[in-house]
Amino acid sequence: MLTALIAIPAVGALLVALLPKGRDALAKQVALGVTLVVAVLSIVMAVQFDPNGKRFQFTEKYWWIKQFGVHYAVGVDGVALVLILLSTILVPLVVLASWNDADRSGGVDAPPKRSVKTYFALLLALEAMMVGVFAATDVFLFYVFFEAMLIPVYFIIGSYGGPQRSYAAVKFLLYSLFGGLLMLAAVIGLYVVSANAGHGTFLFDELRAPEILHHISPTTAKWLFLGFFIAFAIKAPLVPFHTWLPDAAGQAPAGAAVLIVGVLDKVGTFGMLRFCLELFPGASKWFTPVVLTLSVIGIVYGAVLAIGQVDIKRLIAYTSVSHFGFITLGIFAMTSSGQSGATLYMVNHGFSTGALFLLAGFMISRRGSARIDAYGGVQKVAPLLAGTFLVAGLSGLSLPGLSSFVSEFMVLVGTFSRYKVPAVIATVGIILAAIYILWMYQRTMNGPTAEAVKGMKDLSKRELIVVAPIIAIIVALGFYPKPVLDAINPSVKQTLIQVHQQDPKPTVAEKGSHQ
């Protein structure tokens, strides 16, 4: 099942790439068809997933490189499942949203005409790797997907991005590659440790077993933890490793920005939860104060920077830096509601930021400028665009009733029960979020209609089809997050057992309980 989810888009990518020149329309249709099939399959898988069953389901395991002890091993737990769903649902929407992005020509900053089919082939290749990276249960395989994923993104940003695309693409690639190579050293180190313990392996299940865990000396564990953590912190991105994100997301075409911020960055937080915590429980606890501090700094710093941005896409990217602070805060608070909330946050953030990027992209493609001050009064000429933008924005600032609220609340409660000060400071982030979202909305959508905006068309049917499902999901998860939480909770429980952490007894009467 999982192999099919990886193979179908991979084959689709080849197919699209091999289509004869000039069949652009066909390339788009094939890409859309493939991604829809994958989306349906993944939903089928999600329905079959039994939250109370074994932790890893749909597992497959074959030797890949026997000489290195490497397996092709895939499987999903609840966390991986919801993230795969997030990716497979977002990709067809992104395909639809970027229908005309690659063949846009004209305009001052517009890039010259580029190969349309390559764009969609790269998107499909990226989808295959995104599914693979969440599904891999072999650390080596995870690393392979983790690194290989960079290449399609690099080409998407570099060939189809904004005016500074090549700078952004190189910065993105070098940051990620550097982190990845540190992780490579740690992956090898992990194998050597396991080999010294008697059984060299890369399988996640075997590496987290006590025999091997107890064999790692605390010092080694700290080094290996750092190797993994820095790679994930760059990916996530956590302050101070975040500077590539605004460039990458700001320059990437809107569709790709959705995937970079919505899905790719989740690989970082997913990796922290899955690999850092479970493989190095001791080291994780030792580093917790550092991570919490960085998270809190990220929340406030990202939000403050977001307020000061003049470019819409960069602004959204900085809000993500702030949101990722919340996610890492929740993960390293090491409480069940903190980690469940963080996981739910990953999903919610993917959808709400995805919607923001897509809508911003639609707007920018109409006006040809990403600057906030180039707009004004859009609401009057394009009410649908403005309305959906507002909903997505409000979800971003965690308005109750929209999805992000639930997760942000859980993270804060989970953190507060163990670490009071960080939780209190993090709350400031919510206030700042209201400022950056509403102020941006006010400057672009409200007020007198700017001259250049007058002729702006409202959302087309295609764009509406893209946005409607995301808005529906945002609202649905805001009111009824239970199905997602049901899938996540058992996995999170396993993680907490692995790090020997129990939820602290509530010191204050628990308010509100879980939604």
Added chain:
Amino acid sequence: MSTVYMAAGDIPTPHIEYGRLAPVLIVLGAACVGVLVEALAPRAQRYGLQVLVSVVGLVAAFAWTIALGIGDQPHHVAAMGAVGVDGPTLFIQGTILVLALMSMLLIAERTNGDSPFTAQASTVPGSPEERESLVAGLVQTEIYPLVLFAVGGMLIFPAANDLLTMFVALEVMSLPLYLLCGLARRRRLLSQEAAVKYFLLGAFSSAFFLYGTALLYGFAGSVRLSDIAAAISKQGGTEPLLLAGVALLSVGLLFKMGAAPFQAWKPDVYQGAPTALTALMASCTLVAAVGGVLRVFYVGLETLRWDWRPMMWAVAILTMLVGAIVAITQTDVKRMLAYSSIAHGGFLLTGVIATNKAGLSSTLFYLAAYGFTTVGAFAVITMVRDAGGEAGHLSRWAGLGKRQPLVAGTFAFFLLAFAGIPLTSGFTGKFAVFQAAMAGGAMPLVIVGVVSSAIAAFFYVRVIVLMFFSEPLADGPSVAFSPTTAAAVAVGAFVTLVLGVIPGPALHLAQSAANQLFVR
């Protein structure tokens, strides 16, 4: 008369195992046939005959190597112990032969009847004689036997079990290369400069090698590697003669593989030499040189490893960093690949230092993987041409991806393999040597390796940026298509991909080769 017979009786006739030495003999024999062809065949037929002789010779030698490898457990000494025939050696020799065959495709390349080599090496660049020989349509075909002689030397070098044989092999391999370097058709001054530099520095390093051999002979009373190893374990390893000998010998060996601080020749020579020959040097010579390093350090000096390891650590670290950092500032694509090759030499040394079976097998695998990628990359370089020959300056490559997506895409793929991105052979190789080094306790080396990979990635990526994300030049270079070059590129790309995605069989081959270890 009888005294003569008596004398002959005193010196026993050396026993030569022709069967086990056949690959070397075939290549050298083919080279001699090539010389005869040059002397006897009419000018018009020489090119065809030479290519035929070379290809047949290399293929036959390769087939024989395979037969030796699968025939019985090869763990023999041949020619009175002067040459070892064992798993690692056969693996190295097989690799050299295949890579030589691939390079031969480039050397034999002729677009519109133009060979990449000069018509008459003796003419002064730009002189009327040169123009005359061009007009007369003279074509150099001595290059084929010369290449075969060089390949023959490369085959003996890693197989030599005593230092004198090794020295002779070194010279047999180097002398034709010195000459060939100066034969480029275009930019002949640069090419001749490269040849002179290579010759002078090479001769210098040969002297080091010979001096080291002499000192080791003084220490052990023999030039045989196994005797040196025995003497080391008997007498302990602190003799000044021994240490000085090892140091001088290492200089000679490390020079050949271009490890820092003996790397200075590489960029000049790689840039000046005809690109087809650069491909041969960057792949086959490197394989042979590392093979020689492996044999000397794993057989002769294995018992001394606590003494040479710190030195080799320093060399490996320096090599990786120098290669990666200096490459950043390069503007010529061949020079850039030369520095990249230096950095890769550092990664190879990381595997050598592990001095265990994993180190040996991973180094072997790395050599093969790197060799194929390198020949492929240089093959692409020969295809991208300006009016004045190959487009060497990187700025000329701008926007190539838009005009020639296939060629630029393949080159980008090779660059990603050099950078060690997963699903390419470069990653598998890097992973293998780093894993071996880590298991051997060389954690700091691995970290330096990882950091220099990150630095190196920068300049590989820069070329990709240039090719794909920059606007094409109005008068940009064109791509000269020739079937032989295209075949070399295709083979290189195919192997790079296969060794990245399903490296199992090749790794298994390297491991079973390494399991037999070098014969003493």
